[in-house]
Amino acid sequence: MYLKTVKIINTCGLHARPASDFAALAKTYISKINICRKGETEEAVNAKSVVMLLTLGIEQGEEVDIIAEGEDEMQSVEALTSLIASGFDEEG
Amino acid sequence: MEYHGSAASEGIAVGKAMVFRPFIPKPSRLKLKPEEIELTLARAAQVKKACCDELQRLIADAGFLDPDKARIFVAHIEILNDEQMEEDIITVVRSEKVNADWAIEQVYQKYISILENSKSQISRERASDFRDVLHRLLRLWEGVPGTGFSRLSHPVILIAHDLAPSDTVLMDHEKVLAIVGEIGGYTSHSAIIARSLGIPAVLGVQNIMDKICDGDEIAVDGISGRVTTGPFKPEELEAFHRAGKNYLSKKRLQDEFLLKEGRTRDGTPIKIGLNIAGNNMAAEAIHRDAVDFVGLFRTEFLDMGSHTLPDEEAQFKAYRELAGSFGSKPVTIRTLDIGGDKQLPCLKMPSEENPFLGKRALRLCFDHIDIFKTQLRAMLRASAFGNVQIMFPMVGSMEDLRRAKEIFSQVKKELDTDCLAYDSNIKAGVMIEIPSIALMAPELAREVDFASIGSNDLCQYTLAADRCNSAVADYYQSYSPALFRLISLVSRAFRNEGKSLSICGELGGQPLAAPLLVGLGVHNLSMSISSVAAVKKALSEHTLYEMQEIAEKVLLCSTQESILKLLNHKESGRERSQEICT
Numbered sequence: 278m279y280l281k282t283v284k285i286i287n288t289c290g291l292h293a294r295p296a297s298d299f300a301a302l303a304k305t306y307i308s309k310i311n312i313c314r315k316g317e318t319e320e321a322v323n324a325k326s327v328v329m330l331l332t333l334g335i336e337q338g339e340e341v342d343i344i345a346e347g348e349d350e351m352q353s354v355e356a357l358t359s360l361i362a363s364g365f366d367e368e369g
Numbered sequence: 370m371e372y373h374g375s376a377a378s379e380g381i382a383v384g385k386a387m388v389f390r391p392f393i394p395k396p397s398r399l400k401l402k403p404e405e406i407e408l409t410l411a412r413a414a415q416v417k418k419a420c421c422d423e424l425q426r427l428i429a430d431a432g433f434l435d436p437d438k439a440r441i442f443v444a445h446i447e448i449l450n451d452e453q454m455e456e457d458i459i460t461v462v463r464s465e466k467v468n469a470d471w472a473i474e475q476v477y478q479k480y481i482s483i484l485e486n487s488k489s490q491i492s493r494e495r496a497s498d499f500r501d502v503l504h505r506l507l508r509l510w511e512g513v514p515g516t517g518f519s520r521l522s523h524p525v526i527l528i529a530h531d532l533a534p535s536d537t538v539l540m541d542h543e544k545v546l547a548i549v550g551e552i553g554g555y556t557s558h559s560a561i562i563a564r565s566l567g568i569p570a571v572l573g574v575q576n577i578m579d580k581i582c583d584g585d586e587i588a589v590d591g592i593s594g595r596v597t598t599g600p601f602k603p604e605e606l607e608a609f610h611r612a613g614k615n616y617l618s619k620k621r622l623q624d625e626f627l628l629k630e631g632r633t634r635d636g637t638p639i640k641i642g643l644n645i646a647g648n649n650m651a652a653e654a655i656h657r658d659a660v661d662f663v664g665l666f667r668t669e670f671l672d673m674g675s676h677t678l679p680d681e682e683a684q685f686k687a688y689r690e691l692a693g694s695f696g697s698k699p700v701t702i703r704t705l706d707i708g709g710d711k712q713l714p715c716l717k718m719p720s721e722e723n724p725f726l727g728k729r730a731l732r733l734c735f736d737h738i739d740i741f742k743t744q745l746r747a748m749l750r751a752s753a754f755g756n757v758q759i760m761f762p763m764v765g766s767m768e769d770l771r772r773a774k775e776i777f778s779q780v781k782k783e784l785d786t787d788c789l790a791y792d793s794n795i796k797a798g799v800m801i802e803i804p805s806i807a808l809m810a811p812e813l814a815r816e817v818d819f820a821s822i823g824s825n826d827l828c829q830y831t832l833a834a835d836r837c838n839s840a841v842a843d844y845y846q847s848y849s850p851a852l853f854r855l856i857s858l859v860s861r862a863f864r865n866e867g868k869s870l871s872i873c874g875e876l877g878g879q880p881l882a883a884p885l886l887v888g889l890g891v892h893n894l895s896m897s898i899s900s901v902a903a904v905k906k907a908l909s910e911h912t913l914y915e916m917q918e919i920a921e922k923v924l925l926c927s928t929q930e931s932i933l934k935l936l937n938h939k940e941s942g943r944e945r946s947q948e949i950c951t
Contacts, residue, residue: 297444326451
């Protein structure tokens with residue numbers, strides 16, 4: 278298992294396009310990937326599901342844990358955290 | 370009857386209603402035999418495939434028109450293919466041994482209600498996409514083809530509970546005059562689509578479907594958010610059509626000129642500024658892009674409603690936000706201008722016989738040094754976060770100016786002592802609204818960084834006509850020759866000193882006056898956003914030389930009547946010559 282915590286910096290949080298981009302990237306990995314608010318592991322949801330990301334409703338400024346388990350767990354978590362850290366190119 | 374909703378897309382339309390009731394089946398819960406479970410799941414997979422195909426076709430059709438619209442259906446495919454929902458549906462079918470269409474509805478409704486209760490506006494609006502996908506699935510489950518508005522026989526105003534994105538996206542906008550919805554708001558898909566098609570929409574009009582029948586004559590005003598039911602009298606119809614035309618011509622003007630640079634016909638740049646008040650601080654991005662500076666930020670509106678004056682921190686935050694949002698563009702903040710016609714509930718002021726000639730603005734601040742200093746501190750601190758400049762109103766003499774500047778330097782020193790940052794090159798200027806200071810312009814220009822002509826007050830003080838007293842409205846001549854002679858004098862003095870001069874009174878926002886003011890040498894015009902496009906257009910129609918020529922003529926006029934005649938003649942003359950050209 279591989280876990281990493283990252284802060285959401287883009288203004289609209291994990292909604293709309295950022296949520297789609299996030300799930301789309303998650304789906305490119307084989308590992309089982311979950312996401313939750315920092316420390317709330319029991320509330321973790323499937324990171325490959327846009328629907329679950331939307332229902333989680335992460336806002337700007339919140340911290341999330343991304344947890345993966347599987348053969349590409351490290352790559353997937355690193356890629357997803359850097360996508361979040363990039364702010365999803367929101368202005369572009 | 371008149372019904373109200375939220376104005377979701379601007380414009381005005383009159384026409385016949387078409388009440389839209391889409392086919393939305395309601396699945397019932399059936400208990401399945403074990404051998405039927407795989408069948409219902411297989412059926413669900415087929416329907417999902419059909420749904421995906423339909424969406425792919427819509428993407429192709431919509432993408433052909435506008436890639437932005439196709440994005441909605443891409444999002445729908447994403448929902449349709451969502452791993453978690455798929456898993457949930459299968460779980461419900463298997464564990465409860467029920468039909469898949471019922472399971473689909475259960476699962477979708479579960480997520481729809483979570484989204485609808487979300488704190489985020491964006492998520493709440495996304496619920497309509499989920500509902501759209503659900504309805505498409507349920508309709509296809511029943512094998513019913515989709516309805517669309519792409520082939521309407523005559524123009525209609527659509528009345529619907531909610532228009533799903535897929536309903537509106539391929540809509541024939543020639544045939545749909547306006548949209549009225551029972552639910553939704555400015556950020557709903559229907560609103561976005563209506564705006565992109567340029568058709569009016571009023572959403573969130575509760576129970577409107579019960580009140581209007583197919584073929585009813587109705588009017589939709591997407592500017593004020595009103596829906597009016599007919600039948601209409603000819604004069605009412607005429608009024609709607611006129612309002613619609615006015616809106617369209619104004620919109621065309623906005624579209625063409627709002628974001629253009631202010632320039633004369635021969636290309637001389639004229640800086641266009643924005644007048645804003647404290648109660649609508651959040652200037653829209655388009656406003657920021659439309660102007661070169663903020664010529665007047667009225668701070669008194671920050672306070673008007675409340676019973677205590679905002680403290681330094683609150684003011685600082687407001688000014689910092691404002692300055693920050695305009696980036697490097699100068700933002701002119703005027704110190705408190707109360708008294709006269711503006712009172713503050715939180716500041717007791719003795720009643721005066723003649724408040725416009727009484728203790729207003731700077732004079733009042735001199736009496737309440739603490740309030741004045743607090744405001745100056747907040748403004749100075751904000752200057753570290755943007756291009757802030759400070760402007761003193763109601764300066765009547767050089768003594769007034771020097772006194773204000775003295776206090777200003779004290780405040781700077783206090784900030785130095787407190788180690789608080791500010792822009793040490795911050796510019797300080799004055800409003801020119803009292804004739805006595807206008808006449809001192811050569812001296813004034815030497816001691817300030819800039820000045821801005823407050824034409825409304827300058828007019829009332831020059832002509833001794835109270836601008837709030839309708840009995841003397843005819844004496845308040847905003848095109849008085851005396852006013853233009855004063856402006857000319859001020860303009861010459863500031864040009865000689867190489868100091869910046871602007872105008873932030875109503876005159877600067879009038880298309881008739883703007884070219885004349887430029888001709889008089891005022892190359893910075895500040896106004897409310899609603900005037901920007903019209904002024905830019907007026908400036909683009911004359912060369913600088915023509916403007917100077919007309920200014921010379923105006924300075925020779927002896928009455929307001931002759932000035933107006935001259936300006937109007939020039940306008941109509943220009944229109945005539947344009948007609949000949951076209």
